[in-house]
Amino acid sequence: MSHPRITWRVKYQEDLDLAFGREIAARPGGEDLYRCIQCGTCSSTCPLSIYMERTPRQIIAMARAGFKDEVLASHTIWLCTSCYACTVDCPKQIKITDIMYALKQKALGEKVYPARFPIPVLAKEFFQAVRRTGRSNESRIVVRMFLQTRPWKLLGNIRLGLKLLRRGRLALRREKMDGGQAQLRMLLQTTRRLENQTPARSPPLAESH
Amino acid sequence: MKYLYYPGCSLKGSGRPYEESLLRLLDRLGVEVAELAHWNCCGATAYMSVDEVQAFALAARNLCLAEACGGPGDAHLIAPCSACYLVLNKAQVYIRQYARIGQVVAEALRAAGLEYHGRIKVRHPLDVLFHDVGVERIKKAVTRPLQGLKVACYYGCQVVRPYATFDNPYNPMVMDHLLRAAGAQTVDWSLKARCCGGTLTGTMEEAGLRLSYILLKEARTQGAQVVATACPLCQFNLECYQDRMQSRFGDGIEMPVAYFTQLLGMAMGIPAGKLGMERLLAPQPAIPIGPPGAAVKGEI
Amino acid sequence: MIMPIHDPVRIGVYVCHCGMNIASRVDVEDVRAFAQSLPGVAAARTYKFMCSDPGQEMIQKDIKEHGLNRVVVASCSPLLHEHTFRRACAAAGMNPFYLQMANIREQVSWVTPDRAQATRKARALIHAAVRRVADHYPLAKERVNVHPAILVVGGGIAGIQAALLLANAGKKVYLVEREPSIGGHMAQLDKTFPTLDCSACILTPKMSQIRTHPNITLWTYAEIEEVAGFAGNFKVKVRRKPRYVKEELCVGCSECVSACVFKEGRVSDEFNQGLSKRKPIYMPFPQATPNVVVIDPRSCLKIMRGKCAMKCVEACLRAAIDFEQREEHAEIEVGAIILATGYRTFDARKIPEYGYGRFPNVYTMLEVERLVNAAGPTGGDITLRDGARPQTVGIIHCVGSRDRRHHPYCSNVCCMASLKMAHLVKERTGAEVFNFYIDMRATFKGYEEFYDQVLREGVQFIRGRVAEVTDWAIRSAEKGKLVIRVEDTLVGVVRRIPVDMVVLATAMEPQEDAAAVQRKFNISCSQDGFFLERHPKLGPVSTFSDGIFLAGVCQGPKDIPASVAQAGAAAAEALCLVDKGFVEIEPNTAFIDEAACSGCRTCIPLCPFQAITRDAVKGVAVINQALCKGCGTCVAACPSGAAGQNMFTDAQIYDEIEGVLADV
Structure with missing residues (x-):
């Protein structure tokens, strides 16, 4: 017993x-x-x-x-x-x-999120994609997330991917901005620099409601 | 009034039918729109999970660009994707309310040669169509009413709260009014503004799928023939996973899910091909469209 | 005006620590040393509690030993202790109007967190007071007789209690009620917690005493139009709405109601919370006091269209019905006023998540009170809208209370009211009853014991605020029911509970016209909109307007025992005022310097109290000191500077300003 x-x-x-x-x-x-x-x-x-x-x-x-x-x-x-x-x-x-x-x-x-947990990985991939190109590309981000967390899941999604592709709803090429990338890079770099100096953690000026 | 149009990333990908139908519809109603040049990602949900100040900076750049082409007064920027709509609005509020965020964003914008004066009104197409165009004009433009088509209007979350002010966050009605003006019958249901599962359908399928399934099931219970959406992610979740719902929940749901702009376009006699109808995955119903020239019947 | 004395000015400055209240923020020793250095200051001291006996004695000793002829006390608001220090000065032989206070607590230490800034501010205020007090001159208070009658506004339980106490003490009382009957919310309740005595049984004897008491004039269906005057001598205008029935003739037989051309009720019955219909001519409720019918002009055919068979007139053997009745106006004089204007309940539609107004079986607590009541629309049967009996009932607490989107305060009575309702529903229907609460507040005598009783009776308690009441069914057992979605926070799990009936314990909130009433009576409201008491602990029924007192929920949410207790307190305060027989009036009246007056008459029409006349012989304006209220209008308007005001002379004001700005 x-x-x-x-x-x-x-x-x-x-x-x-x-x-x-x-x-x-x-x-x-x-x-x-x-x-x-x-x-x-x-x-x-x-x-x-x-x-x-x-x-x-x-x-x-x-x-x-x-x-x-x-x-x-x-x-x-x-x-x-x-x-x-x-x-x-x-x-x-x-x-x-x-x-x-x-x-x-x-x-x-602090890198303490649950291991192989796809959601934070998706967030990071999204973040990096936007930093690189200024826009997000749904299919690329999703593929990279699955590769890092549960590669076998990709197989299950191929059929859906093909369906979308046939209907013109899946862009394989990297979605890019029509200009302004340099400006965007400068914007994000400066934001990061300023945040590292003093984190934007201050109380609100006024009640929001 | 001329509007600026901010498509956001999804409307260039999986949400293409939304863009196609929206632009066609606005054109048909005589609403002038111009796509914002050089726009970038709004800084949506996933981005905000990593760094919200950078997300606000991303949003602010779009607002600056819009302000620059909008002329001296207030300018209206149409954001059809719920996430874009929310983040662009939230950025405005937080830049104003949190001193430090406002300072960082303003300084970063300056470094990039930009400045924002707070003159942009971020608008959702539902808001523009209902409050600016108005039900009467839509009614007049309807040539082939959706005779009695039973539609479950699904608003989703971020388009009705917490920054939207154009509708009731608990029981939104604007889409219902628009589709009724096009001759449809809308069903009264309680899940109009409940979350579709967002990106969880891809990341935590068990949780995400159930959320979408709950919505479709309730729409079916209430007798809907089609679900109308106003957000590319909602539309994708509700439409693209129906076969998986069948295998997971043993319940074969075959519910057409269309953008509300597509349904309005159909009622105005715009050819299905121009509205991106063939891009939808779920089986399309025979949408009961009236003969050309039929008037909308009944009380709206 | 008494001419100033010409002895050299010798000022004593007394800086109070007020325990840590002032001393923790203001460097009192620094401030004292600063005061000592000012011209004219003969003594400057600090003390822990200046208002205590040793503190007062210190001042009195200095007056005698140092020959002080002016005193500045730097402490709390003059509202609290000006009279204390005036009395202390007077006892030491100094005219009390040689005292000036500097408020360094409410205006400094409580609101200025930075010590250096607070200290600087305290110095500035003391400097101002020292400069001002040098210009003071002796004055004396005047006594005015008090009118012995008392006005009570509002005929709920608080107003009834106050009126009866005062009338029993032999005072003339006017009780004015807006509705056609007195009784208020208490008359609508079925049973009262925690003893479960029937509300009507304990209330109606008091109502009939009001009706028959020789000292009470009861005006129902009447409202206060205007209030003028001051403590002891208020003049009040009352508007009496026509009820189209002669009150002195009607005996309440209700034959007219049966005879009305409308065979069925057709207007939503206010007393039954709209759960039943009444006729245009109606008795508000069976125990209505006065027991007189009333005709509603918004639905009576005769009044609206001028045409009706007027069966009511035919049926009335006493010829009491009078369609010619018009609004009447009365003017009364009273010495004190008690406001007992009550509350209204929160509109549950403002929380759409709970489905009130959308789902027929979502009720408010007050509606269910009427359902439970034997005199209510169902004869005491607790039924759903379709007549069926509920098998399961959910009672939701804190609807509109403890909610920053609506009312941040706790409404105080809903926990107990919900417990009582749970008990009654269970007793009458045997239904399974769920109570959804955030915190259980059962803090008064016998309340915890009542909670214990209801727990033992098997009522289910779920600690969690309900997020939503929905008709969205997931399980088949939920079909056709209202589903309550809540986190059972003690278990940490979200639950879905299907019920037949939902009862919303809606918040108590200020009357819709509370702000207008507040202005009419010249009192204050607190942030939540309820009337503000003079002091939360020590002046709980007084207001900042002397002679006006508060009772019941108009001052803040409270239950029947607390309302009755407060009504007693308000009655005692009013009695103190009128029995004393006189009030002392602050001598802040205006005066005319005859030598400077040109007799231009500018001031005469401006005076709101008709206190100014012209002396035809001297050709100058004359101010009647008994009528002057010290508003200062004539002083500001006088083109030749002849009008002045005691306690606010130009010299006093300018020196005060110079003092406060000396350091800037």
Whole structure:
């Protein structure tokens, strides 16, 4: 007869990072993080929360309590599709979608997102493609994402790709801007330089609503 | 009034039928549009997950370009893709509200020889067609009404919230009014503004597919013959994965999914070929188009 | 005007720490040293609490020992302690109007976070006060008799309670109610928490006492038009709307209602929250007080079109119906006013996620109160719109409350009202009842025990704010039901709960015309739109207008026990004022320098209080000190500078300005 495994679970305060919550709250859109009353409206309005191992409400609670590692490694932040339902419905007007963006950026910056997880890879590929050409090319980005995460999935998508190709909805050539690339490069370079000097993390000038 | 047109990346790829039908439709209604030269990616969702300030800089460049060709007053920039519509609007709000973002973006724009004065109004085609063109003009332009075609108008998320102000974010009606003006019947359903799954259909198929499936299933339950969309990603998700839904959920859904601009175009007698109808994947219904010259019946 | 004394000015400056309130932001020692250096200052001291006995004694000792003839106290707002320090000065033999206060708490330490800036600001205000006080001269307060009657506005439970207490104390009370009957929201409720006594059973005896009390004049269907005067002597104009029924003749037999040419009700019944229809002639509700019918001019054929068989007139044996009735105006004089104007409920349509107005079986709490009530539209049967009995009911808390998009405040009563409703629904229908709450607030006497009772009765409690009520069915068990989507936050899982009936516990919000009433009575509103009390702890029923007091929800959301308690407090305050018999008037009246007056008469028509006349013999303007309210209009208008105002002379104002700007 096998015994059920039991484990003990306790969180020691010294293992938490209280600065983490403050950092997220200092990001644009994060300013109302500490106003959360844990009502769960975000979780129940979220169409993806049913797939999340932790609901958006729990992510907020954990972020401000300093559960940095758990939050950044969580699938939840990557399942957010930015549909903004939570942001619109939140009775405390917390910009939850923006907080999810801040957490995604933090996870990418610290390279702690779940391994072989396609969503952050897609985000990075998209980011790089736009940096290179100024526009995104759907098919190239998707192919590169599958190659890096689940190459076998590509096969399943070939049929769809061909269908789209036949109907003129799949551009194989690289989509390019019709001029202005140099200007765009200068713009992005300067933005990055300025951000590295002082991160754009300041409170808003005025209430948004 | 002349409008500037910002297609965004998708309308040049998988969303081609949207661009074709939109431009044809606007032309038919006598709305002048000019595509913005040298535009770049709006800085959409995926980009914002990596760096939002750079995303706002990308958006701001498009706004600067639009302002430069728009003349001295306010200029209207049509962004048909929901993600572009949202990001271009969000950039305007954040540049204004967050001092540091505003400073960084302004300085980077200056380095690139640009300056933004906040004179661009970012508009969605639904907004322009309903509020500027108006239901009456559309009704007049209809020559072959969509006699009683039952349409589920699907708005998706980012076109109705949180920056849009042209419709009710919970029960948007603008597309319903437009298609009713074209003679269609629109179904009353609760999922009009629920997320289609976004890019998750590609990255987390289990989650993404279910979201799209839920929408199609409910549209079918409500008796819709076609789903009308206003966003290239929504259209793609709802249309291109129907066979996969069948294998995953054991439910064979065959629901045509068209851009609302295509349906309006059909009702105005624009040939299907010019509206990109043949580019759609899902089986196309015999759209019940009235004889030329028929008037729209019933209450709108 | 009493001429200034010519002794050399000797000023004492007293800087209060106010515990840490001032001292934590303002360098009080620096400020004291600065004050000491100013010309005319003979003594400058700091103390932890200047308002305490030792603080006051310190001032009094200095007045005697240093021969002070002016005092500046730098502390809190004069609203709080000006009278304390005036009294202290007077006790030491100084005219109290030689005192000037510098507010370095509300205007400095509480609002200026930077210590250096706060200290500099405190110096500037003290400098201004020191310069000003040198120009002060002795004055005396005048006494004015108080009119002993009291006006109570609003006939809900708070107004009823206040009116009865005052009338029982022998005071003449006018109770003015806008609706055709008194009773307010309490009359609409079925049972009251936590003791579950029937609302009507405990309210109606009080209502009939109001009707019969010899000291109470009850005017229903009436509104306040204008308020003039001041504490002790208010003049109030009341507009009485025509009810087309002679109140003194009608006995409430309702024969006229049965006789009305409309055989069925055709207008939405306000008392039943629109759940039933009433006729154009109607009794608002069975226990209406006064028990007099009323004719609604917006639906009565006779009034609208001039043509009707007028069966009501025929049916009335007492000839009480009078279509010639017109609006009446009354003017009354009262010494004190109690505002008990109540609240309205939040419009649930503003939260479209909950489907109110879209799904027929989504109700507001007040609607269900009417359904539960035996005198309600269903005779006490809790039924859905189609007449069926609900098997499952979901009660959603905080609808419009605790929501920055609507009302950021907690409405205070909804938790308990929802618990009570859960109990009643379960008791009457046996339905499964779910309560959706964010935080359970059951904090008053007997409330937690009531929560415990409802828990034991098997009502389900889900901690989570509902995101949506939808008709979108996923499972077959959800078909035809309203599905409540909520995160069960204690479990961390999103749940879908199909119910037959949804009850929305809508927020309490200020009356639609609260802002207009606020202006009419010259009081203040807090940010949430409710009337502002003078002090949240120590002046909870007073307003910033002397003689006007608050009771009930018009001051902020509260339940019946709290409203009744507050009504008692307001009655006591009003009684204090009128029983004292007089009020002292601040001597800030205007005066005329006869030598400078040219007798041009400019000021006479400008005076809003008709206080100025012309002395025909001397050819100068004369101001009646009893009528002058110190508004300053004549002072500003006088072309020859002959009009001045006590406490605000040109010299005082200019010196104050110079003082505040000295460091700039």
